Amino acid sequence: MIKENGSNVQVTHGGRIRRRKGSNEVPGDVGQSNGNNHLLVNDQNKYRSMLIRAYSSIWMIGGFIFVVYMGHLYIWAMVVIIQIFMAKELFGLLRKVNEDKQLPGFRHLNWHFFFTAMLFVYGRILSQRLVNTVTTDKFLYKIVGNLIKYHMVTCYFLYIAGFVWFILSLKKKMYKYQFGQYAWTHMILIVVFTQSSFTVANIFEGIFWFLLPASLIVINDIAAYFFGFFFGKTPLIKLSPKKTWEGFIGASVTTIISAFVLANFMGRFHWLTCPRKDLSTGWLQCDPGPLFTPETFILPGWLPEWFPWTEMQVLPVQWHALGLGLFASIIAPFGGFFASGFKRAFKIKDFGDSIPGHGGMTDRMDCQMVMAVFAYIYHQSFIVAQSVSVGMIFDQIVMNLSYEEQKVLYNNLGQILQDRQFGES
Numbered sequence: 001m002i003k004e005n006g007s008n009v010q011v012t013h014g015g016r017i018r019r020r021k022g023s024n025e026v027p028g029d030v031g032q033s034n035g036n037n038h039l040l041v042n043d044q045n046k047y048r049s050m051l052i053r054a055y056s057s058i059w060m061i062g063g064f065i066f067v068v069y070m071g072h073l074y075i076w077a078m079v080v081i082i083q084i085f086m087a088k089e090l091f092g093l094l095r096k097v098n099e100d101k102q103l104p105g106f107r108h109l110n111w112h113f114f115f116t117a118m119l120f121v122y123g124r125i126l127s128q129r130l131v132n133t134v135t136t137d138k139f140l141y142k143i144v145g146n147l148i149k150y151h152m153v154t155c156y157f158l159y160i161a162g163f164v165w166f167i168l169s170l171k172k173k174m175y176k177y178q179f180g181q182y183a184w185t186h187m188i189l190i191v192v193f194t195q196s197s198f199t200v201a202n203i204f205e206g207i208f209w210f211l212l213p214a215s216l217i218v219i220n221d222i223a224a225y226f227f228g229f230f231f232g233k234t235p236l237i238k239l240s241p242k243k244t245w246e247g248f249i250g251a252s253v254t255t256i257i258s259a260f261v262l263a264n265f266m267g268r269f270h271w272l273t274c275p276r277k278d279l280s281t282g283w284l285q286c287d288p289g290p291l292f293t294p295e296t297f298i299l300p301g302w303l304p305e306w307f308p309w310t311e312m313q314v315l316p317v318q319w320h321a322l323g324l325g326l327f328a329s330i331i332a333p334f335g336g337f338f339a340s341g342f343k344r345a346f347k348i349k350d351f352g353d354s355i356p357g358h359g360g361m362t363d364r365m366d367c368q369m370v371m372a373v374f375a376y377i378y379h380q381s382f383i384v385a386q387s388v389s390v391g392m393i394f395d396q397i398v399m400n401l402s403y404e405e406q407k408v409l410y411n412n413l414g415q416i417l418q419d420r421q422f423g424e425s
Contacts, residue, residue, distance in 0.1 A: 050229065053357035057222065060355070060364075068211055071283075072276045075203050075210065080118070083196050085361035087114050089352040090188045099177045106169055106178070110185050112162045117189045120155040121197045127151065129204065131398055132278040141403060195369035198376040205379060208272045212262060212321060213375040216328035217367045219258045224251035224333070240340040252329035259325025263318040267292045277395075291317040291383070320382065327374050328367075335370035339363065 067078045091110050100107060127148045134140040166182055202210040228247025236243040266272050273292050274284035297314040299307075339362070343349065352360020397406060 049357060053225070056355055056357045061218070068207060071271075071281050072203055072207065073279060073281055075207065076200055079196055079199055079203075082361055082365065083118070083192050085352075085354060086192055086365060087111075087188055089354075089360045089362050090192070091185070093346055093348075093351075094180065094184050096177065099174060103169065103171060103174060103178070106181070109162060109165055109169065110181070112165070113159070113185050113189060116155060116158040116162060117193050119158070120152075121193050122200065123148075123151045123155065125197060125200055125204075126279065128395060128398070129276065129278050133280060135398065138403065145402060191369070195365075195372050199368075199372040202372065202376050202379065204276045205384075206273050206275050208266050208317075209375060209379050209383075210372075211272065212259070212266060213324055213328065213371045214368060215262060216255055216259055216325055217332060217371050220251045220255040220328050220333070221367065223254040224248060227251055227254075237337055239337050239344065243337075248333070255329040256322060256325040259321040259328070260318050263321030264315055267315045267317050291315070291320075320378070323378065324375060327378075328371055331374070332367040332371045335367040339366035 064078075067074050087110075091107075095107075130144055131141070131148065134144050166178070170178055199210065202213070224243070224247040226247075227250030228242065228244045231246040231250065232242075232244030234245040235241060236245050236248050267288075270286060270288065271284050273288055274286035276284065292315055294313045294315055296311050298311050299309060339351075343351070350359025351362035354360050355364060358364055397409065401409065
């Protein structure tokens, strides 16, 4: 106990200020310990950070929904913009200002390789759809056909031009830095374009196969944040100290349930489930197929008698959605753990600051990259029919045969069918 300046105020060991008996001083807690003040500041910062993060998330989700509503091409454009932001953030990680000042124009070489890789990847993915878009115009069809025919050689010589540019730019005493940048650029291209190529392939197989996996990652991230924020006590992994078991388990349950429910909702819209065979922007209508046709599911008999339903309408795709939800909740977060370890290696908190409360674009895409690849592989392995179909043969004809060759095939096929018809009669 301390007596201050002859007054009747006592300061206890806990730091609490109170009046002595017989004093006219106003009693009460007029001060707090330094420890309590520190906790209060941390608590305020914690909630301020949550509000900033929530505000940014609302804007991102709103923009994402608008782009999805606009259709396949707009989603693809969004993916391209995200790629550019990711590449910008990753290029900057190993950049050294002093060295770059001695190498004027060297930074542009990174972007030369980036856009060459973009032309190569998207040229291969979208060439068939581009052909399908211009089949009615002979002039455009011929131009597009030549572009597709020489697409690979064009990309190759663009890369060679960049390779020669790099060799000619080598400067004494800068070799190690320049070769490090060259290797780092190629690593970025592999990381960015591998996942994005699968993402774009998912988009054109049907927005459903892009939207559902992406939504599950967002739901898992939000659920993990809030479960960890309010209930988190047990650390999950040393690479990411803020991650907790409570957040991980709560997010997993939420994500799997959401996968089942969202698949039922999204699967009822044709414009989400129909594949896009060209590069037009109109709304799609197609036969939904058995995956998106409702079936009656009899609920198990062990449910309690008070449960109001004995059967329910289920889309078969919902069972596949459970597999996607399981992966999104258990495996995909390891993409985030990998990114956390990567940032620790470079001693940075975030890859960038383009999204308030979230960091950079790469910070938001770490789990999405893992999920996009899995969604494509799952779709190709368990959803797409492995046998040869009329549609597959037709696509190969349109893509690989010239207009004149297609007419020859048409006439020959017509003659064969006519001969068979007369033979049967």
